[in-house]
Amino acid sequence: MKKANNGRGIIMFAHNNAEIDYFRLAVVNSFLIQRHLGIKNITVVTDSASLDYAEKSLGKATIDSAINNIIVVEKDKKFKEQNIRTFKDTSHTAKTLSFYNVNRCDAYDLSPYEETILLDVDYLILSNTLNQCWGHNEELMMNWRYQDIMYERKDPTLNRLNDFGITMYWATVVYFRKTPYAESFFNCVKHVKNNKQYYQDMYKWKGHLYRNDYSFSIAAHIMSGFQDRGIPQLPTTLYKTFDTDDVHSAIDDSTMIMYLEKPRSPGDFMLTKWSGVDLHVMNKWAINRISEDMLSHAKRT
Amino acid sequence: MSTRLTQALEFANYRVTLNNQQAVLRAKTQSLLSYSINGGTFTIDRTLLNFCKLLLEEQQTEAVLLDIYNNPIKIEVKSFYDEVLSRYFEVTNDYYAEYEKLRKSRKVHKVLDLNEEGK
Numbered sequence: 121m122k123k124a125n126n127g128r129g130i131i132m133f134a135h136n137n138a139e140i141d142y143f144r145l146a147v148v149n150s151f152l153i154q155r156h157l158g159i160k161n162i163t164v165v166t167d168s169a170s171l172d173y174a175e176k177s178l179g180k181a182t183i184d185s186a187i188n189n190i191i192v193v194e195k196d197k198k199f200k201e202q203n204i205r206t207f208k209d210t211s212h213t214a215k216t217l218s219f220y221n222v223n224r225c226d227a228y229d230l231s232p233y234e235e236t237i238l239l240d241v242d243y244l245i246l247s248n249t250l251n252q253c254w255g256h257n258e259e260l261m262m263n264w265r266y267q268d269i270m271y272e273r274k275d276p277t278l279n280r281l282n283d284f285g286i287t288m289y290w291a292t293v294v295y296f297r298k299t300p301y302a303e304s305f306f307n308c309v310k311h312v313k314n315n316k317q318y319y320q321d322m323y324k325w326k327g328h329l330y331r332n333d334y335s336f337s338i339a340a341h342i343m344s345g346f347q348d349r350g351i352p353q354l355p356t357t358l359y360k361t362f363d364t365d366d367v368h369s370a371i372d373d374s375t376m377i378m379y380l381e382k383p384r385s386p387g388d389f390m391l392t393k394w395s396g397v398d399l400h401v402m403n404k405w406a407i408n409r410i411s412e413d414m415l416s417h418a419k420r421t
Numbered sequence: 422m423s424t425r426l427t428q429a430l431e432f433a434n435y436r437v438t439l440n441n442q443q444a445v446l447r448a449k450t451q452s453l454l455s456y457s458i459n460g461g462t463f464t465i466d467r468t469l470l471n472f473c474k475l476l477l478e479e480q481q482t483e484a485v486l487l488d489i490y491n492n493p494i495k496i497e498v499k500s501f502y503d504e505v506l507s508r509y510f511e512v513t514n515d516y517y518a519e520y521e522k523l524r525k526s527r528k529v530h531k532v533l534d535l536n537e538e539g540k
Contacts, residue, residue: 247452249452249453249455252455252456252457252462253457255460256457256460256461256462257460257461257490257492257494258490258492267448269441269445269448270441271440271441271444272437272441352490355455355457355462355489356452356455357448357451357452359448377533377535380441382437390434390437390438390441391438391529391533392438392441392442392445392533393442393445393532393533393534394445395449396449396453397448397449397452
C-alpha cells in the first residue's frame with residue numbers, strides 16, 4: 121500500500137459483488153477526477169478479491185495511473201451475506217445482490233488527507249464544481265437537496281427517512297476536514313451502524329437494508345443538536361438518475377447521452393444529453409458498459 | 422395507426438425531450454453561476470453584481486458579504502467584482518448560444534446533437 125501525501129484528496133470505496141465491478145467504476149471515476157478536478161490524490165478502499173480482478177481485467181499500469189493510494193481491507197462476510205438489495209439494470213432487469221457498504225463510516229480514519237471529498241464510485245465527475253469545497257469555512261458538508269435529471273419525475277420517499285421523519289442526507293458526496301467535529305460525526309455514523317436495530321426503531325426507516333444515507337442522516341441530526349438539516353449543504357446540487365435509466369453513450373469526457381425512463385410509462389425511455397455537470401448514475405451496469413469509451417476519453421491528453 | 426396520430430406522438434416525444442433538455446441547460450447554468458472564495462460560496466446573480474457595483478461606486482476596497490450559508494466573508498471588492506462579472510457573462514453567453522441551438526432544433530436527434538443513426 122502506497123501512502124499519499126497530506127493535503128487535499130478524494131476517497132472512494134469499491135467492493136465488487138457477484139455482478140458489479142465497482143473497482144472498474146472507481147478507476148473510470150479516478151481518471152475523470154484527474155481530468156476535471158486536477159487532483160492526483162485519490163484513495164480507493166477495496167478488498168483483495170476486487171483488486172485482483174481489476175488487475176486482471178484492467179491491468180496494473182492502468183490502475184496505478186488512475187489511483188495513487190489503494191487501501192485493502194478485510195470484508196465483513198456476515199454483513200456481506202446479510203445486506204442484500206435489488207439492483208436494476210433498467211426496469212427490464214432486476215437482480216438481488218450483496219450491497220457491501222459497511223465501511224464508509226471509516227472514511228475519516230482511512231483518509232490520509234487534511235481535506236477530503238468522499239465520493240460514491242458512481243458519482244461521475246464531469247466538471248470542476250467540487251473544487252469549490254477546498255478551503256471552505258464549513259468543515260463538513262453534504263447534500264439533502266437533490267435533483268433528478270428527468271424533471272417530471274418526483275419521488276417523495278427520497279426526501280425523508282419516513283413520511284414524518286428527519287430529512288434524508290445523501291452520503292454520495294461528503295466533504296470533511298480533519299477536525300474534532302468531523303471526527304465525532306464519523307464516530308456517530310459508526311455508532312448508528314453498530315446499533316442499526318435501535319436507530320431503525322427510533323427513526324423508522326422502511327425495510328431491512330443498511331444504507332449509509334440513513335446512518336449519515338441520523339448522525340447529522342444528532343450532531344446538529346437534534347435539529348433537522350443542521351449540516352450545511354455542498355456548494356453544488358446533487359444531480360441524479362435512477363437504476364431504471366440507462367446510458368446511451370459517452371460522447372466525450374464530460375458529455376453523456378442518457379436514456380431516462382418516462383414516469384408514466386415504465387420501460388419506455390426518452391433521451392437527454394448531459395454535459396459538464398457531475399452526475400450520480402445509479403445504474404452500475406450502464407456505467408460499466410460505457411467504461412471503455414469513458415476511459416479512452418478521460419485518458420486522452 | 423394513422424399518419425396524423427403518428428406525427429402527433431412524434432411531436433409529443435420531441436416536446437418532452439426539448440423541455441427536459443432546456444431544464445438540463447438551466448441546471449448547468451445554475452451550477453456554473455456559483456463562485457467560492459475565502460471559504461465562502463456565492464451565487465452569481467444580478468443582486469450580487471449590483472451590490473458589488475454599488476460598493477465600488479462608494480469607493481469601498483474591502484467589504485464583508487454574506488455568502489449562501491449566511492456566513493460573513495471578507496472580500497477585496499474590485500477583484501471580486503471583476504471575477505463574478507466575467508463569470509456571469511461567460512456562463513450566460515454560453516447559455517444563450519446553447520439555448521438558441523436548442524430552439525432551432527426540430528427533431529429529437531438534433532436536440533441531442535446526434536445524427537439520424539443516433540451517433
